[in-house]
């Protein structure tokens with residue numbers, strides 16, 4: 001028995017039917033389409049000795065960045081150990097087994113490196129390419145988000161069935177490296193292959209976000225909801241991007257409606273990956289002076305049932321602290337910090353979670369608490385000092401922009417006119433079409449007692465960009 005994957009790689013223990021189901025499952029997984037687990041389970045039931053569907057499922061569990069799901073990945077691997085030990089699996093499958101073991105053991109970066117090396121020998125192996133890309137995202141490895149894919153893509157051709165998946169990954173990598181126009185074009189090429197590629201939709205959304213193209217972003221997302229918002233496990237995050245465009249174009253009501261309908265609602269799974277987006281949106285509103293407590297209170301309560309007592313992924317801890325502060329639960333936020341301090345005091349356990357917590361997660365969580373307690377100068381000092389290496393705790397530039405917005409808000413509230421003006425200057429220089437950025441620049445100029453005409457000019461620019469964004473969104 002042996003079967004060949006759509007890229008021509010031979011798997012000695014695969015059957016034709018098992019391979020067909022796996023190939024379908026890996027595409028659904030790459031696009032986050034809801035039937036993915038059913039498809040992978042069907043592949044496993046059909047062909048239990050074929051490693052790849054098991055590995056794909058284990059990675060799906062690890063994507064959840066929560067201890068109970070990491071345990072499920074460990075169980076999948078334990079169940080497969082008899083097959084692995086026969087020595088009949090391919091070198092590709094053995095690499096995946098080692099990568100999953102590393103990630104389960106807390107070594108995300110080690111796992112990413114195993115798949116990186118696999119990609120040198122097997123550039124056409126899609127699970128390693130796509131999951132490695134996701135690992136680079138979880139590890140905040142911006143360069144490799146692009147270059148892992150760039151190293152492998154030339155081994156592919158346009159008519160390979162999974163080529164669109166590779167393009168979608170490259171699009172996001174280009175975006176995370178500041179190549180916004182190329183990201184948009186590559187993402188659109190991926191969507192020409194598969195209109196329902198939610199990751200390519202996401203890459204294009206990021207390219208608009210980083211350029212402050214809020215009107216284009218709203219138009220792009222809302223005209224394609226049929227492709228990315230239905231039966232898709234990533235829909236909440238893409239709705240979050242939609243809400244960011246609405247927020248920055250000044251349409252707060254629309255952003256809150258998106259929150260209620262697409263990001264956090266009664267049937268939404270209460271898991272870290274969905275609550276993170278909810279917290280990130282409410283926090284941006286909170287630091288901007290909007291009262292979001294009626295939504296943040298229940299979210300804060302839900303975090304208490306989800307966040308593990310021993311930190312697992314500090315990016316989640318930060319978002320839990322944000323929800324607590326925005327919901328008015330300072331004790332809850334302080335507890336998030338206290339359990340991180342306790343974890344640090346116990347000493348380095350060799351996991352990425354420990355080093356990420358020490359370098360970024362803990363100081364950031366302290367800064368969130370400082371913001372909530374009105375200690376704006378302390379908050380600003382902490383965030384200003386670590387912004388150069390904040391990427392180490394994972395996520396995208398757009399997600400970590402929450403830190404820059406908190407820093408700017410703290411500078412404004414704390415009366416630090418020079419810092420506020422410098423930070424707002426950075427924002428309007430990097431994304432001059434974003435109305436939010438100009439509104440904050442006007443606030444900073446006011447605080448810094450700049451000449452009145454300059455303040456008026458910035459305020460007018462914010463207003464005209466806002467009108468323009470609304471018109472573009474409607475067009």
Ligand SMILES: [Fe+2]
Pocket residue numbers: 202206237241396398
């Ligand atoms: Fe995103």
